[in-house]
Amino acid sequence: MKNKLPKQNINFSEWYTQIVKKAGLADYGPVKGTMVIKPYGFQLWENIKDSFDSMIKKTGHVNAYFPLFIPKSFLAKEAEHVEGFAKECAIVTHTRLKNDKKNGVVIDPKSKLEEEIIVRPTSETVIWSMYKKWIQSYRDLPILINQWANVVRWEMKTRLFLRTSEFLWQEGHTAHETKEEAKKETLDILELYRQLAEDYLAVPVFTGVKTDSEKFAGAEKTYCIEAMMGDKRALQAGTSHNLGQNFAKAFDVKFQTKDNKEEFVWATSWGVSTRLIGAVILTHGDDIGLRIPPKIAPVQIVIVPISKNDDDEKAIKLFLSSIIKSLKMAGVRIHVDWTNNSPGYKFNEWEMKGVPLRMEVGPRDIENNKVVLVRRDLGEKMFLSKQDVLSAVPKLLEEIQNNLFIQAKKFRDINTHSVSTYDEFCSIMKTGGFIRCGWDGSSKTELKIKEDTKATIRCIPFDEKPEDLCCVFSGKPAKHEVIFAKAY
RNA sequence: CGGGGUAUAGCGUAGUCCGGUUAACGCGCCUGCUUUGGGAGCAGGAGAUCGGGAGUUCAAAUCUCUCUACCCCGACCA
Secondary structure (H helix, E strand, C coil): CCCCCCCCCCCHHHHHHHHHHHCCCEEECCCCCCEEECHHHHHHHHHHHHHHHHHHHHCCCEECCCCCEEEHHHHCCCHHHHHHHHHHCCEEEECCEEEECCCEEEECHHHEEEEEEEECCCCHHHHHHHHHHHCCEHHHCCEEEEEEEEEECCCCCCECCCECCEEEEEEEEEEECCHHHHHHHHHHHHHHHHHHHHHHCCCCEEEEECCHHHCCCCCCEEEEEEEECCCCCEEEEEEEEEEECHHHHHCCCEEECCCCCEEECEEEEEEEECHHHHHHHHHHCECCECCCCHHHCCCCEEEEECCCCHHHHHHHHHHHHHHHHHHHHCCCCEEECCCCCCHHHHHHHHHHCCCCEEEEECHHHHHHCEEEEEECCCCCEEEEEHHHHHHHHHHHHHHHHHHHHHHHHHHHHHCEEECCCHHHHHHHHHHCCEEEEEECCCHHHHHHHHHHHCCEEEEEECCCCCCCCEECCCCCECCEEEEEECEC
16 A cells, blocks of 8 residues: 555544645645645536536626726725735735846836735725726616636635635625615525535535624624534635625715615625635545545546456447446546556545546456446445446436535534533533534623634524523523534 | 744655765656556666755765744634
């Protein structure tokens, strides 16, 4: 055995970094905190992206593109927003380099910009500066725009996919006539995020509201999906913000109502990022490698031919041609590994890359008119007749998709505890997991618990039942039932 | 950004404490032949100014300083 991964339970963090690199998902870029997404990882992203893109198009949203560069002054228009992002902005101050005998290339001081430009950490400000031009009357509303883009946040500590200085995401920015409509939009999108996570990524999530201290800088309310990773820590997988009239006021975006009154526009924004790939890895991965849910897997079935000579190879190609053709027609993403590596090598390689199904075809199978199928999620080996393969593969892919979700949900549920005393709370936090408990609603309590245990309130779940609960920390009657966890 | 650790060929390591020939090994890579049902074999070959820079010395992978990246633990975040 070579090229082995570290065991998850020995060093989960190291396991993560290694699998990302070994499975060919990504590599480090030359600038600190940057990431190269390699073809296998990018196909995964494209599949996630396409799934969500069609969801939002079905609900009336359209794509557009706004610039990477934002005037520095824009960021200052919304007070909380500056506060939230000022500390992590990349700033363009000059526009030219020049040659220097001593130091190679240096900044040309003559090219200093009058007003410095920031690289977007998120696009609310540019977008609302444009919406001001586009919106006059209620007839211009709603605006339901999304963009697929890169953003830059200068993070101190970075990790591939989970937190990089530059990342890819989608950001939706909508403008509405009424408060209710904006709220509905925020919640409708959250529901799409839940579907994306659970039905496509097979990642079970809690849905809920962020507390004030955890909400987006500039939002009235932030709704989120929160998932549990394989090390029992929480990952915020998507957020949907009800921005109220904050950005409309900051950018002076008013519209005329039907009865000819002037009113500020109501706004939402929402995003998911390449972090979702991290969620997939950390939710489903095991000591062998990745396990990618079939719906988003770049390769859904890999075929490993086993041939002893050229005649075998010819026979296998012939045997496979009709199978491959029909599977492709059925929309199955298929790859045949004709490399000269040994079968054992290929088995390990593709298991590490998380391909849901493997088909083995050798002389023995051809003789019996059969193929071998192996499920990545269970390691189960099956022998199927050639005729049965076509109907079995789509069914198996569906089963694997469901099973990954069930396994992840089971894991999350047994590691989600309801507690009523702070002693219990602390002892559970030592071993990890989610805790559901009462909270008195004060930021002080929240902060104190964070200082003690490193756990934060991931969300106030929609299905909370605070009625008979007391705050786990203060003992006061609970204002909310919340979910605590250590987060990524 | 603070504390601790690591950095030697694409990957994993030995050598570093105690400075001294041509920097060693396994895997991978290239060529050829033989192979192929759980990480194939033989033969030949390429590949490292020892993370970067500065210093001490007749001599530095080895000692000193500094910078950078990664890992673990804290503060910030999607």
